[in-house]
Amino acid sequence: MPLTDTYWREKTKTACPHKIAAHCAIIASKSSYFHKLFIEKATNTKEPIVIDFGEAVMYEAFRKIADYFYLDDISVLESISDSQEMLEIIKLSKLFKLNDLFRAAECHF
Secondary structure, three states: OOOOHHHHOOOOOOOOOOOOOOOHHHHHHHOHHHHHHHHHHOOOOOOOOOOOOHHHOOHHHHHHHHHHHHHOOHHHHHHOOOHHHHHHHHHHHHHOOOHHHHHHHHHHO
């Protein structure tokens, strides 16, 4: 079965349309930033870890980064809607230490 947009994304929508559900293990394996963050927030409970970026992060840009985490494919950059979103992806990929995505986004820009 090919990986598609709906393959990994959350099956039920949450009350907050800007909430992204993801697996800590996948995110942490792709980004040392998140690995460190999850270690610091780790608890012995089964409760999900919630990271609230608030207004500091453009939702659509982070959605593309989440797609990259799961698909490991820089083709997620092909659906960028505008230069503001691309700049946000460049900023976030540098912050999250996603070197391949950062280089591809810079070249794509």
